[in-house]
Amino acid sequence: MHRLRMLRGTPTAALIVVCLALFTDMLIYGMVVPLVPTYARTFGVSQGVIGLLFGSYAAALLLATPLFGLLADRVGRRGPLLWGLLGLAAATLLFAFAGSFPLLLLARALQGISGAATWTAGLALLADVAPPQTRGRTMGLAMSAMALGTLVGPTFGGFLYEWGGYRLPFLIAAGIALLDGLARLLLLTNPPYRRGAHTTLWRFARDRRMLLLNGIVALGASVITLLEPTLPLHLEQQLGVSPGMIGLLFGAITLAYALTSPVAGALADRWGRMPVMLFGMIGVSLLLPLVVLPTTLLVTSGVLFLLGMLLAPLLTPTMAELADTVDSYGQGGYGAAYAIYNAAYAIGMLFGPISGGVLAQVFGLTTALIVFGVIGWLYALLLLLLLRRRSGVAVQES
Numbered sequence: 001m002h003r004l005r006m007l008r009g010t011p012t013a014a015l016i017v018v019c020l021a022l023f024t025d026m027l028i029y030g031m032v033v034p035l036v037p038t039y040a041r042t043f044g045v046s047q048g049v050i051g052l053l054f055g056s057y058a059a060a061l062l063l064a065t066p067l068f069g070l071l072a073d074r075v076g077r078r079g080p081l082l083w084g085l086l087g088l089a090a091a092t093l094l095f096a097f098a099g100s101f102p103l104l105l106l107a108r109a110l111q112g113i114s115g116a117a118t119w120t121a122g123l124a125l126l127a128d129v130a131p132p133q134t135r136g137r138t139m140g141l142a143m144s145a146m147a148l149g150t151l152v153g154p155t156f157g158g159f160l161y162e163w164g165g166y167r168l169p170f171l172i173a174a175g176i177a178l179l180d181g182l183a184r185l186l187l188l189t190n191p192p193y194r195r196g197a198h199t200t201l202w203r204f205a206r207d208r209r210m211l212l213l214n215g216i217v218a219l220g221a222s223v224i225t226l227l228e229p230t231l232p233l234h235l236e237q238q239l240g241v242s243p244g245m246i247g248l249l250f251g252a253i254t255l256a257y258a259l260t261s262p263v264a265g266a267l268a269d270r271w272g273r274m275p276v277m278l279f280g281m282i283g284v285s286l287l288l289p290l291v292v293l294p295t296t297l298l299v300t301s302g303v304l305f306l307l308g309m310l311l312a313p314l315l316t317p318t319m320a321e322l323a324d325t326v327d328s329y330g331q332g333g334y335g336a337a338y339a340i341y342n343a344a345y346a347i348g349m350l351f352g353p354i355s356g357g358v359l360a361q362v363f364g365l366t367t368a369l370i371v372f373g374v375i376g377w378l379y380a381l382l383l384l385l386l387l388r389r390r391s392g393v394a395v396q397e398s
Contacts, residue, residue, distance in 0.1 A: 011130070014128075015142070016187060017188055018142055019144075020145070020180050024177055024180040028111065029149075030150045031156055032054075033232060034161070034244065034246045035243065038166075053101075056108040056112065057109065057349060058346040058347070058350035060109040061119075062350065064112065065116040065346065068120045072120050073336055081121045082184055085177065085180060087110055088111060088114040089174060089178075091108075096167045124337075126142055127338070135269070136320040140266065140312075141265075143315070144258045147255075152251075153247075154246065157243075160172065161244075162244050213318050217315065217345050219376060220311060220318075222351045222355075225356075229356070234292060239296075256311075257309070259309075260313070264280070268317035277318065278383045281383060282377075282380045283314075284307065284310045289366065290303060
């Protein structure tokens with residue numbers, strides 16, 4: 001107990017709490033992925049409607065995140081993190097006992113609201129305690145925990161569903177959420193309050209550097225969530241894959257992301273954020289259309305693993321770069337900055353599954369992936385032009 005009191009309120013405690021919070025949130029988020037074919041059969045809904053199930057999380061996240069960004073800067077980080085836990089517990093129980101598709105939509109939306117609180121306050125807390133020179137590495141560790149939750153979630157959901165039925169995964173997840181809650185209660189304290197930080201939300205929303213970074217975030221999120229409602233059906237229909245194996249294949253993406261995120265963050269600290277993000281954008285755009293080409297599970301898992309490795313340098317450096325942008329204003333406001341980050345991620349989560357589901361239903365999954373790859377290439381070109389312009393300005397100043 002004495003060690004617990006010594007740990008409470010330290011940067012290490014903040015990292016532990018945020019990592020556990022992100023792990024739990026994404027564990028429960030990912031459990032639904034291997035159940036997509038079951039939902040389609042049970043409720044008689046199309047691929048496009050399944051896309052709405054995933055998009056409802058993003059819509060709720062998008063609507064709730066500005067509020068929690070302001071609250072995180074006004075009342076501190078601890079309160080929103082605790083409120084987010086309550087919402088997550090309620091969403092998990094609603095998933096377990098939902099008997100209709102509208103109730104599933106409601107549960108997913110409630111999970112999005114809780115995610116807005118957890119992600120906004122959690123990332124702001126890490127920015128509070130991590131020095132600028134190691135922010136990339138710290139954020140990379142947090143993203144590894146998030147990826148681990150995403151990795152365990154589909155596998156956890158798929159195999160527990162096959163073993164004990166539909167409700168079992170969600171009931172066990174509720175127990176994990178209880179442990180997460182104890183950690184938030186016992187280890188968290190608020191960092192020092194910075195006056196005036198809550199006034200920066202709309203100013204950050206108009207900042208060009210912020211807009212560029214959050215465009216990267218939105219595109220990365222759309223790539224990830226595009227696959228969630230579309231690839232499971234492709235794997236089941238073309239390769240005869242079971243729900244448990246679908247979970248393992250999605251796990252290949254997140255395992256690679258978890259392993260690579262700390263490395264990507266450290267490289268961004270050392271070599272610069274923008275070059276690392278550009279590398280990730282080009283790689284993801286090239287690889288995405290190739291996801292549906294393999295005809296064996298082994299090759300498919302290899303392609304998905306490589307995709308996860310490339311998503312890490314695309315997304316992980318954005319969070320440290322956002323914190324650096326806040327520091328350039330000299331007045332705090334990390335909660336506001338990560339509220340905008342969450343909003344951008346939510347836009348990507350909303351755009352990816354809905355547009356991807358519709359494109360896959362009308363034109364086929366291959367065409368949908370090519371369209372998203374082209375969008376990524378165009379944005380990579382924009383990043384390259386801006387990087388060259390920045391280099392040119394630096395040469396002139398020297």
